[in-house]
Amino acid sequence: MLTGKSYIGSQLSRNETKTFKTFNPQLNAENPTVFFEATSNEVNQAVQLAAQAFKTYRNISGSQKAAFLNAVADEILKLGDILLKMYCQESGLSISRAESERERTIGHLRMFANLVQEGSWVQATIDTSEPSRVPNAKPDIRNMLMPLGPVVVFGASNFPLAYSTAGGDTVSALAAGCPVIVKSHAMHAGTGELVAAAIIQAVEKTNMPHGVFSNLNSGGIEVGQQLVKHPEVKAVGFTGSITGGRALYDLAAKREVPIPVFAEMGSINPVVILPEALRYKKEAFANTLAKSMTTGTGQFCTNPGLIIGIKNDFLDDFIVKLSEEVAKISPSCMLHPNIKAAFRKGKSKALEQDGLRTEVVYTDNVKPNYAKQMLVSVEGQFFLNNKILHEEVFGPYSIVVKCKDKNEMEMIISNLEGQLTGTIIAENNEMQNYMSIVEALQNRVGRIIFNGVPTGVEVCNAMVHGGPYPASSDSRFTAVGINAIKRWVRPFCYQNWPDYLLPDALKNENPLGLLREVDTKHTKSSILV
Known part of the structure; x- marks a missing residue:
């Protein structure tokens, strides 16, 4: 079932002769599948496809994104014992841990599907005009959260499912409207390929744009460096060591146009x-x-x-x-x-x-x-x-x-x-x-x-999984829970814009039925003009 190839959008690809294998720590032996390192050309193809997909994906409805995320969950479940067996072979972790982490991953996908289906997460904020205000007329100002663009996600070594290919960074970025390129972790590339195949199945079944998701194999650091430096990449998600996270942070800061790196790094709790x-x-x-x-x-x-x-x-x-x-x-x-x-x-x-x-x-x-x-x-x-x-x-x-x-x-x-x-x-x-x-x-x-212990991170709306540096690179954000979506968006404002040209979230009639802040009051009502 495994090919050892990268997914460039929905297409399997291998252009490199450089290879690596994963390792079974329980058996103290390499696993048999040969994986092919993504080339610079494949990195560029994946990012360019993501940039093209963003033009469409950023504008699809919350219900369409919800259908996509739920389809990803369904396709992961369809993998059944094949996924669990591969997880254990590449991590040395138990079958019960694999089942628990799969359940967590599915729960995260469903949670974000529900979030974007309802839609109020965009935080629509409207201040209506007051043309007769003295001494200066007040303009009509409308604000909502908008996706940043293509996001690179680095798979984590210690969570082959929940913090990797379809983990919290990936699903929150997809929920925000950002295409994702995953740099698969070399220690569990087989698990990553199986999950990537499930995501691609969901892409095709829900008619998402080609390039909304890619999965790149890499046994070293070069692919990750190329991704972070690519001008079409707009943000990075990382879970790992302080050394690795800081290196990516510094690399992103040195770009001609710097981008945010949301890195969860070290903690002794x-x-x-x-x-x-x-x-x-x-x-x-x-x-x-x-x-x-x-x-x-x-x-x-x-x-x-x-x-x-x-x-x-x-x-x-x-x-x-x-x-x-x-x-x-x-x-x-x-x-x-x-x-x-x-x-x-x-x-x-x-x-x-x-x-x-x-x-x-x-x-x-x-x-x-x-x-x-x-x-x-x-x-x-x-x-x-x-x-x-x-x-x-x-x-x-x-x-x-x-x-x-x-x-x-x-x-x-x-x-x-x-x-x-x-x-x-x-x-x-x-x-x-x-x-x-x-x-x-x-x-x-x-x-x-x-009076408890720090191990165990509940996936819920109130959870904060982050902290002052170096626990994370930006303590204002969480990597777990619905608020993780805020890492991949920016506030965007329309002034005196014709109603028919506004996004549905900001239109007078509130066709999406969102809870919005209108003239400092929270309401689902339409704006009367």
Whole structure:
């Protein structure tokens, strides 16, 4: 079923002799399919097709886009066990994880289909004219969100479905009216091709313009660089490392016409545990945190990599209990030998730093690509003075920071880099004494969790999956939920425009039945003239 070729619009293509294969980390062996690297010519063809498709796609109705997105969901489901099997072969993840991630992907597609079907997301805002206003007449001003143009999406290594070919970046951009060119991740190119084929089936069944979607194979960085530099590309979505995301951000900024890069990069997701919670619930929270640390082999952007507490006997007892719980958990497979090597390198780099103490590390023999989880600890002052200890170690690794008092805890949080999440574990009766800690976290994260764990990102309207740099490149936006669509649009204004020439969303009679802001009031009513 796999061809190893790229999709240039709806056409399969291979012009390159440069090839690569994906890898089965469970078997520690290459998968059989040969994939062909997209050429510069194929990159240009895909982008030019997207630019041409944009002229049509930007103007199609919300109901047509909804039908397209629902058709993508249907076609992905039709792939059945073939997709799940390929997912597992290329990631080392379990079949239950594959099923869960497919469900998440389908849910995201349906959610955006419902959003564009209803249509009020365009935020139509109208200020009607007042020709008799003194001293100056007021013009008629009408505003709505408009799509940017072709968007490049980089597949993520740790989510072969939910953050890749038909993942959140792709579906939100398509919902906004932007054609998408996916730079498929080399670690799961087979999964990417299967999903791309499903999207192409949906394109053809719903009569979307040729070029509204392309999927390019690449085993290196050249294809991605060419895409970001192409003058017809108007925005980029990326999930991955700080190094990779920053390189794309800098590349986009150096263009003759700079474009936005919405990159989700690194996060160690601080978990603050207050003393009274440790006094009464250390066993329960130790068990919960140990599972959160090791779920998915720690390969989540919301993995709790940093645990912060105040030095006392309760914290010492908690560290002992957490170490016991971490040691009980059987190691699991990482996504790829390269990710396992990076995990091992990150741990080694951290252990070279002064003041670090190993609390527990799994010592039994494991299979080649399995990760040995580790918990370490450090005094607050050492952590505060050493930025290396702040770096993400992608995998099942966490560091406990022992603060001498509340003031040092607040200082440590305030000096952290931007994070996706922050967590407070506390008894209700002690929170009032730690509001400065909450405020410090608010300045460093995009989401705060109370008495839970950061792993698990609910796909819902209120979710914020982003945060101050380097958690994301623009903290004003989320990569999850309906508001992710706002990354791919810009506000556009019509002044004194004839009603019959306006988009339906802005016409007097409101033919789409949208909730609009008219002269500062929200209404679905028509405008009487």
